[in-house]
Amino acid sequence: MTARTLLGLLVAGLVLAALAALPLFAGPYAVTLMIGMTGYVVLATAWGLFSGPTRYVSLATVAFFGIGAYTVGVFSETLPYPLVLLVAALIGLAVALVVGLSTLRLAGVYFVIFTFGLAELIRQLVTWYEVNVTGTLGRYIFLPVTPEGIYWQLLALAAATFLFSWGIGRTRWGLALKVIGDDEVVASHCGIDITRLKLALFAVSAVIITLVGAIQAPRWTYIEPSIAFNPTISFLTLIMALLGGADRLWGPLLGAIPLFLLFEWLSANFPNHYPIILGLVFIAIVFLLPKGVLAAVESRLRKGGAR
Amino acid sequence: MSELLALDGLTKRFGGLTAVNAVSFSLERGEVVGLLGPNGSGKTTVLNMISGFLPPTGGRIALNGEAISGLRPNRIARKGVARTFQLVRALPSLTVAENVVTALAFGRRTLWGKAAHEAAHAHLAAVGLAGRADQPAGALTYIDQKRMELARALAAEPELLLLDEWLAGLNPTELRIGIDLILSLKERGITVLLVEHVMDAIRALCGRAIVMNAGRKIADGPTAETLRDPEVVRAYLGDGHA
Ligand SMILES: Nc1ncnc2c1ncn2[C@@H]1O[C@H](COP(=O)(O)OP(=O)(O)O)[C@@H](O)[C@H]1O
Ligand SMILES: [Mg+2]
Numbered sequence: 001m002t003a004r005t006l007l008g009l010l011v012a013g014l015v016l017a018a019l020a021a022l023p024l025f026a027g028p029y030a031v032t033l034m035i036g037m038t039g040y041v042v043l044a045t046a047w048g049l050f051s052g053p054t055r056y057v058s059l060a061t062v063a064f065f066g067i068g069a070y071t072v073g074v075f076s077e078t079l080p081y082p083l084v085l086l087v088a089a090l091i092g093l094a095v096a097l098v099v100g101l102s103t104l105r106l107a108g109v110y111f112v113i114f115t116f117g118l119a120e121l122i123r124q125l126v127t128w129y130e131v132n133v134t135g136t137l138g139r140y141i142f143l144p145v146t147p148e149g150i151y152w153q154l155l156a157l158a159a160a161t162f163l164f165s166w167g168i169g170r171t172r173w174g175l176a177l178k179v180i181g182d183d184e185v186v187a188s189h190c191g192i193d194i195t196r197l198k199l200a201l202f203a204v205s206a207v208i209i210t211l212v213g214a215i216q217a218p219r220w221t222y223i224e225p226s227i228a229f230n231p232t233i234s235f236l237t238l239i240m241a242l243l244g245g246a247d248r249l250w251g252p253l254l255g256a257i258p259l260f261l262l263f264e265w266l267s268a269n270f271p272n273h274y275p276i277i278l279g280l281v282f283i284a285i286v287f288l289l290p291k292g293v294l295a296a297v298e299s300r301l302r303k304g305g306a307r
Numbered sequence: 308m309s310e311l312l313a314l315d316g317l318t319k320r321f322g323g324l325t326a327v328n329a330v331s332f333s334l335e336r337g338e339v340v341g342l343l344g345p346n347g348s349g350k351t352t353v354l355n356m357i358s359g360f361l362p363p364t365g366g367r368i369a370l371n372g373e374a375i376s377g378l379r380p381n382r383i384a385r386k387g388v389a390r391t392f393q394l395v396r397a398l399p400s401l402t403v404a405e406n407v408v409t410a411l412a413f414g415r416r417t418l419w420g421k422a423a424h425e426a427a428h429a430h431l432a433a434v435g436l437a438g439r440a441d442q443p444a445g446a447l448t449y450i451d452q453k454r455m456e457l458a459r460a461l462a463a464e465p466e467l468l469l470l471d472e473w474l475a476g477l478n479p480t481e482l483r484i485g486i487d488l489i490l491s492l493k494e495r496g497i498t499v500l501l502v503e504h505v506m507d508a509i510r511a512l513c514g515r516a517i518v519m520n521a522g523r524k525i526a527d528g529p530t531a532e533t534l535r536d537p538e539v540v541r542a543y544l545g546d547g548h549a
Contacts, residue, residue, distance in 0.1 A: 172412040172419050175401075179409050182398040188380040189358060189390060190463065191413035195379075 016159055023148040031147045035219065037260045038154040042212050043233070044240040044252035045161050050205035052247035053177035054198055059234045060099070060115035063122050064092050064206045066229035068213025070126060073139040073223050081143065085214050092210025095122075096203040104198050116231070123229035130225070138224035145218045153215045161208055165249050173197065181247065232275075235282065236263065243285050245292020255292070310372070311336045311498050312357070312467055317366035317376075319352050326352045328522035329366065334467070339489070339499040341509040341530065344519035345542060350502040351393055353519070354469045357500075358390045359383040370467065385415055389465035393472050393502070397452045399445030406444050406455055407431060410462040430458040434488065450481060457488070461497075468492065470501040474508050486511050506534070518542065 023031050043061060051058055071088035079087065103114050130137050168174045179187040180194055187194050213228070220227060236259070244255025259281070267274050289296050313333040319326045327349040334340055342350050355361040357368055359380035368376040375383050389410070398406050407427040411418040418426055431440055434454040439447070444455060453473060460468060474485050486508050492499060493512070503509050509516060509530060516533040518526040520542040526533045533539060 172417075175405060175409060175412060178401055178405070179398055182400050183396055185360065185380075185392075186396050186398055187409075189360070189384055190409045190459070191381050191384040191415075192409075193379075193381045 012159075012162070016155065020152060020155055023151060028147065031151055033264065035147060035151050035154060035216065036264070037257060038151065038158055039212050039216055040236065040240060040256045040260045041253050042154060042158045042161055043209060043237040044244070044256040045158070045165065046205045046208035046212075047237050048241045048244075048246035048248075048252040049161070049165055049208075050198075050201045051241065052251075053181040054201065055181065056104075056198075057112045057238065058115045059112060059231070059238065060118050060206075061209055061234040061237045062229050062231055063115070063119035063234075064096070064209040065213035065233055066119070066122065066126075066225070067092055067095060068210035068215075069217040069220075069223055069228040070139075070213075070225075071210075072143075072214050072217035073141055073228075076141050076143050076218075081145070085211065088210055088214035089207050092207045093203055096206030097199065099206075100199040100202040104195060104202065116234070119229060119231060119234060123225045126229070127225045138222055140222055141218050141220065143218040147219070150215055150219060154212070157208065157211055157215065162249070164204070169249070177201070232278070235278070236260075239278075239282050239285055242292060243289065245295050248292070248295075251292050309336050310334070311338075311370065312500070313367075313369045313372075314353070314357075315367040315369070317353065317356060317368060318364050319349070319356060319361060320364045325522050327356070327363075330519070330522075330524045331366075332517055332524060332527055334498055334500060336466075336498055337493075337496050338515065339493045339501070339513050341513035341516040342500055342502045342519065343504075343509065343516055343539075344525075347521075348519040348542075349522040350519055351471055354390060354471055354500070354502060357383075357467075358388055358469060381413075384413075384463060387415065387464075387466035388469065389460040389463040389467075390469035391453070391456045391460055391471060391473050393475075395449065395452045395456055397444040397447065397455060399443065401444055402441050403431065403436060403444050403447065403455055404428065404440035407459050407462045410459045414463040416464065427458075427462065430462045431455070433461070433491075434458045435484070450477060453477075461492070466498060468497050468499045470499060470503075472502055472504065474503060474505050482508065509534075 022034060043065070047058065047061060050056065068088045071091055072084055075084045075087055099118060103111060106114055127137070168177070176187065176192045176197055179190065179192060180197065184194055217223060217228075240255040240259045241252040242255065243259060244253060245251030262281070263274075263278070266277055270277065310333050315331050317327055317330045330349075330353060342353065344350050352361065356363045356376070359375070359378050359382065362377045366376070367374060370383075370386055370388065373386075375386060398409065401409070404424065404427045407430050408423045411423045411426055428437070428440055431437055434457050436451060436454050436458065439451065444452065447455060457473065470489070474482060477485050482505065489499065489501070489512055501512070513530050515528065516526070516530040517524060518533060518536075518539045525542060526536045526539050
């Protein structure tokens with residue numbers, strides 16, 4: 001078991017090193033592509049971290065993503081860069097705790113609607129503030145961060161996210177998450193504080209998502225609320241995680257990579273029909289693979305093995 | 308003996324229905340007490356309020372003299388109350404051992420790792436599930452799931468164990484084993500409140516019986532006497548038989 005774990009960590013480390021070395025060989029377009037892809041891998045994995053075990057479907061992804069991006073927009077000229085990231089993470093954490101405390105009691109579709117509404121609300125608040133207080137709508141972000149720098153930061157965040165998910169799976173909290181996924185009533189009767197556990201998970205997931213927004217923000221150089229809080233980001237994250245299977249460590253990754261490439265291709269070649277195709281893909285996934293690709297492959301394998 | 312559990316005027320209303328109506332009783336430490344009554348008389352609702360699954364509408368529940376009414380189930384579990392459910396609640400995607408480890412890891416002793424697995428195996432062996440530890444719980448038969456649920460409840464090392472029709476659905480052989488199992492709990496000094504319809508089991512296990520009807524407590528005393536009580540007979544068999 002420990003030998004296997006070591007081997008796994010070693011392989012993961014090598015893959016990470018290879019990915020980090022990529023910009024040294026590949027051109028700028030590849031780096032741009034990798035930034036987008038790594039960003040969505042982290043978003044989908046962080047989404048699955050909370051929604052996999054709890055089965056809450058959150059559309060708040062872009063609320064936190066946008067908070068991250070906007071924090072950079074506001075503080076990039078007054079604070080040193082690492083501090084900007086820290087402030088973004090702390091704001092994301094604070095919002096997640098407030099939102100979590102007030103909404104984790106909502107069940108099913110009410111939670112979905114609330115999280116969608118939350119993202120819109122924050123977007124409207126930011127717009128109102130910028131128009132009425134700052135007097136402008138957009139903001140420029142001039143930071144001396146290279147595309148490679150952004151890519152490496154995202155890669156580090158991805159590694160940290162996977163390490164966290166994997167690590168928690170080895171503690172009793174990982175077991176608690178599986179129990180919550182099966183039956184919350186039994187979980188609480190076994191002594192698990194489900195409210196606190198869900199809140200903690202929601203907060204960790206939200207902070208990671210906030211950091212993705214903050215790290216990617218310098219790519220835009222100019223942001224306004226409709227860019228930073230674009231609801232498509234929430235929907236894409238959701239579809240990617242569902243396609244791969246949100247309740248598995250590697251599920252969201254397996255969903256994020258092909259869908260990101262597909263959507264890149266679609267938006268380049270069919271910019272006008274892109275939203276329609278997005279909707280169709282969404283529906284197809286929910287109907288054909290409701291539990292995700294990984295679960296489908298596993299059950300196929302199990303059936304094959306039994307034959 | 309000292310008092311472990313005390314219910315005082317416990318009441319639960321669901322809209323216009325009063326499912327539990329001002330019920331009071333107490334359990335001495337080490338007692339095994341039967342909670343009886345026709346279907347719908349409010350027995351499960353009483354257990355649900357003791358375990359924290361439902362908040363009471365009125366009244367008070369005290370464990371070891373400390374009020375627990377309205378606390379959430381995880382708090383009450385950690386104070387030493389464990390239960391099984393009338394309709395078995397396995398954790399189907401976990402293994403049988405993991406089901407039991409859950410209670411160990413989040414119970415009062417917070418066991419984890421090797422210690423938890425060894426303890427889980429011991430608890431499973433005690434209910435006759437040795438060797439099934441690594442199967443998925445969802446693959447067990449109904450009866451084995453009931454056994455596993457008991458092992459999970461016992462793994463929490465409760466002071467008070469609530470059993471909701473745990474013996475229902477067993478065949479005569481299994482019933483015998485089940486009764487012996489509960490008797491062994493009594494020897495270990497665990498206080499048990501069991502909701503049960505199987506009269507033989509109640510006579511064999513419970514020194515004392517509490518009877519409910521339509522949300523009210525109608526009798527409370529030594530089992531044999533209580534079962535002869537005319538009001539109890541009427542509640543069970545209808546007016547014509549009293
Ligand atoms: N969660 C609930 N919501 C509404 N009514 C309930 C609920 N739980 C139980 N009841 C009602 O309360 C009454 C007592 O139920 P219960 O405690 O399950 O009885 P018993 O266990 O004695 O058969 C029944 O009429 C039942 O329909
Ligand atoms: Mg019942």
